[in-house]
Amino acid sequence: MKKWPLPNLDGGKIRINLDWSERHWFFKEDDYFIKDRPLIFDLPKGWGNNWPDLPNPDEDPSEFWLDRISLSSPRNPCSKETLLGYYMSWHIVGVSFFNENGRQPRNGEELKLYNDSLPKENRFGIHICSRSIEKYIEKFSTEGLEPSQIPMYLEYCTFLTMIYVIAHEWGHYRSEVLSFQISNLVKSISGEPNNRLSPSYLSYFVYKKEYPDTNFEEVFAEWASLKLGIFNYYMKKPAFAASIPNWPQVEATVKFMLSQAISRPNRIRPYSDIRFWIDFDSITRDVVMKRLSENKPSINRSVNDNVLIDEIKSFKKGKIIDVLMHNQMQFSQDHQFNGIVKSAPLAYPYEPDSSFYHFGDDECLVAHKPSNSENFLQIGNPAYSDPSERFNSRVLKVIESLKENNSSNAVLPIRVFSEMLPLDPIYFHV
Numbered sequence: 001m002k003k004w005p006l007p008n009l010d011g012g013k014i015r016i017n018l019d020w021s022e023r024h025w026f027f028k029e030d031d032y033f034i035k036d037r038p039l040i041f042d043l044p045k046g047w048g049n050n051w052p053d054l055p056n057p058d059e060d061p062s063e064f065w066l067d068r069i070s071l072s073s074p075r076n077p078c079s080k081e082t083l084l085g086y087y088m089s090w091h092i093v094g095v096s097f098f099n100e101n102g103r104q105p106r107n108g109e110e111l112k113l114y115n116d117s118l119p120k121e122n123r124f125g126i127h128i129c130s131r132s133i134e135k136y137i138e139k140f141s142t143e144g145l146e147p148s149q150i151p152m153y154l155e156y157c158t159f160l161t162m163i164y165v166i167a168h169e170w171g172h173y174r175s176e177v178l179s180f181q182i183s184n185l186v187k188s189i190s191g192e193p194n195n196r197l198s199p200s201y202l203s204y205f206v207y208k209k210e211y212p213d214t215n216f217e218e219v220f221a222e223w224a225s226l227k228l229g230i231f232n233y234y235m236k237k238p239a240f241a242a243s244i245p246n247w248p249q250v251e252a253t254v255k256f257m258l259s260q261a262i263s264r265p266n267r268i269r270p271y272s273d274i275r276f277w278i279d280f281d282s283i284t285r286d287v288v289m290k291r292l293s294e295n296k297p298s299i300n301r302s303v304n305d306n307v308l309i310d311e312i313k314s315f316k317k318g319k320i321i322d323v324l325m326h327n328q329m330q331f332s333q334d335h336q337f338n339g340i341v342k343s344a345p346l347a348y349p350y351e352p353d354s355s356f357y358h359f360g361d362d363e364c365l366v367a368h369k370p371s372n373s374e375n376f377l378q379i380g381n382p383a384y385s386d387p388s389e390r391f392n393s394r395v396l397k398v399i400e401s402l403k404e405n406n407s408s409n410a411v412l413p414i415r416v417f418s419e420m421l422p423l424d425p426i427y428f429h430v
């Protein structure tokens with residue numbers, strides 16, 4: 001039988017210490033934003049249209065109160081058109097169990113059974129709001145497009161939006177996996193479960209609610225959306241791709257337009273802070289876009305190679321996930337406080353090099369070729385209650401085109417940590 005890891009809820013103490021000194025970086029508001037510039041390619045008209053502002057890939061954190069979470073009651077988060085999707089963590093499912101039963105679950109198996117008994121929208125995993133994605137796509141300008149290309153344009157934008165949301169939610173999943181990984185690592189080094197270095201994902205989660213504008217986990221999730229989503233070389237191309245002239249250049253251009261929507265300064269924080277962490281000018285410069293249009297595997301390095309963490313010397317070798325790890329460590333009980341890193345690089349701790357823990361290679365670096373393995377994200381058939389909804393769904397059409405022949409699942413090249421924290425197929429809601 002599989003062992004299900006449990007959230008670290010022992011004692012339930014959540015301590016937040018926010019007494020740190022800030023060091024300010026001065027920047028102009030439009031620094032690092034990709035400028036409008038003529039595209040390098042000779043393209044069919046309309047494919048380079050601007051994207052409307054992106055809706056949220058998360059539930060509003062102000063609606064979450066740890067002591068009130070009770071997931072047995074059905075909800076309908078996707079009824080909000082402003083919500084593209086969300087990630088439900090095991091930690092929150094664990095809190096809900098505690099609130100509803102007045103005790104911790106006896107073991108992982110009991111928590112798993114509890115999770116399976118919850119309404120689908122409240123279960124652990126990645127959740128996608130299909131109708132919100134489709135409503136968003138309906139706002140796109142199709143000006144300049146040849147009428148025969150409009151359905152393909154909208155389908156490709158649907159594909160990219162869906163991949164953007166899935167990879168963003170995966171970033172939150174990765175963050176939760178990280179909290180288990182650090183716990184295990186600390187246990188194996190110190191031989192004791194409650195070492196002062198134990199990370200606390202829940203405390204960090206509470207911080208997110210208290211300070212929603214500066215939480216670094218969102219920046220990491222946006223980074224994941226670029227690295228594992230939009231710029232993921234192994235992502236399967238939609239089925240219609242071959243029928244558009246200059247398809248590779250078209251694809252590069254539409255991705256560029258999405259990158260622009262992601263890094264827009266008027267987007268709400270902390271999402272828009274991603275532009276302070278990744279050099280968007282650099283990842284969308286001509287040579288990279290050319291690599292993208294020529295479908296070169298080296299494109300997978302582009303997002304990694306353009307992360308702006310110059311101030312921290314150890315990050316020449318380190319990774320953006322190390323910042324996340326650092327932050328989760330800062331919330332440990334009795335840990336000497338160095339200050340957490342906020343989303344915009346406005347407040348690194350003093351002597352940042354001394355405060356980061358780097359535990360070696362991370363699986364985020366490499367995107368993997370998809371296969372029918374449990375180690376990759378799988379998309380099954382979305383369950384639509386209304387058959388006409390199913391018939392008309394652009395999201396469903398895109399999912400179908402991602403499937404291999406004779407396969408009931410689409411498999412995305414985004415890694416799942418099945419030993420540490422298995423991730424069920426993604427949930428789609430209407």
Ligand SMILES: [Zn+2]
Nearest residue numbers: 057058218221
């Ligand atoms: Zn998020």
